[in-house]
């Protein structure tokens with residue numbers, strides 16, 4: 001995706017747009033980007049740990065300077081990251097057409113506020129010298145992980161999607177608390193005036209009981225009070241089970257949806273599938289699974305039996321053939337020859353850099369080419385050209401002829 005040229009008023013658009021181009025197409029820049037994200041995550045974890053430990057007086061006495069150093073480092077890193085986001089947000093997603101509006105959009109977005117809160121309060125406290133309050137702020141940078149943790153984002157999305165059902169649970173819970181609190185208040189307010197003499201006191205008992213926590217600081221003493229409490233305890237189980245079930249179902253759905261979106265996005269990068277209709281793509285997606293291999297990892301060895309073929313969605317592999325070495329990159333596929341001709345692997349495939357793949361199992365491959373003749377033709381043509389290129393064509397044809405002979 002090429003960045004859209006910016007209008008007047010944006011800061012140095014060429015440099016910024018050039019950066020995006022680099023990040024999208026240059027593997028080195030991509031890997032620097034991933035390292036930077038790892039650095040930010042490391043700083044977040046370090047910062048939160050330092051803040052927690054700083055609240056222990058003995059540790060703070062001994063390592064106070066170290067904790068303060070970590071806090072200063074994280075304030076600097078988070079502030080720089082915030083400034084970089086503020087600068088780049090206008091070039092990368094020119095949603096509004098005005099750089100200022102894009103930047104304000106970021107500043108007031110949920111993630112923008114989280115990014116700011118990760119360093120601003122700590123910076124103010126550091127500047128004013130009231131270090132004791134720092135520990136309480138330690139949790140703020142933790143929320144930055146939402147940006148970097150897809151699982152956390154999915155969980156929040158699940159809660160958001162089910163907000164109405166969850167609000168319903170809260171309303172039922174409030175109703176139950178009020179009902180049980182007023183019952184126990186009516187039954188025991190004269191027996192235990194110090195503990196259940198007011199409705200708010202009885203509500204505390206009801207919340208602790210319905211939450212199935214049972215601190216034991218307030219307990220019913222009359223037989224009727226105990227009888228009512230039995231119902232409160234049983235109702236408590238249902239109260240807890242309901243939101244747990246709602247959130248876990250929604251979370252599972254959200255993860256499935258995310259995988260679907262990721263695979264769809266990866267599939268769109270493979271030209272072989274570009275002419276397919278949406279329903280055909282959805283069909284294929286069910287058969288594919290995503291896999292990432294690291295630089296130097298050997299995926300396929302010459303002479304091995306074959307169980308799948310692969311589509312490269314990002315990255316590069318090197319194929320060592322008897323006569324030559326070839327490299328394949330984004331949008332191409334490999335591993336089809338052994339599946340088509342039912343032979344052993346014709347070459348050894350190694351990741352030349354970190355590579356993202358879609359894997360299609362042999363059984364699904366055969367079902368797919370039987371169902372989609374144009375796709376089958378294309379794969380056959382590519383395989384034939386590759387075999388001719390490697391000088392293995394005669395061998396493969398011989399193997400196939402032999403097999404057909406024995407099949408008959």
Ligand SMILES: Nc1ncnc2c1ncn2[C@@H]1O[C@@H]2COP(=O)(O)O[C@H]2[C@H]1O
Pocket residue numbers: 300306319321326328333334335336337338339344345346347348349385386387389390
């Ligand atoms: N000349 C070539 N050019 C590009 N890719 C090749 C060439 N020869 C073999 N391959 C790929 O390397 C793969 C090794 O495993 P397969 O034999 O299953 O399938 C092979 C092809 O996908």
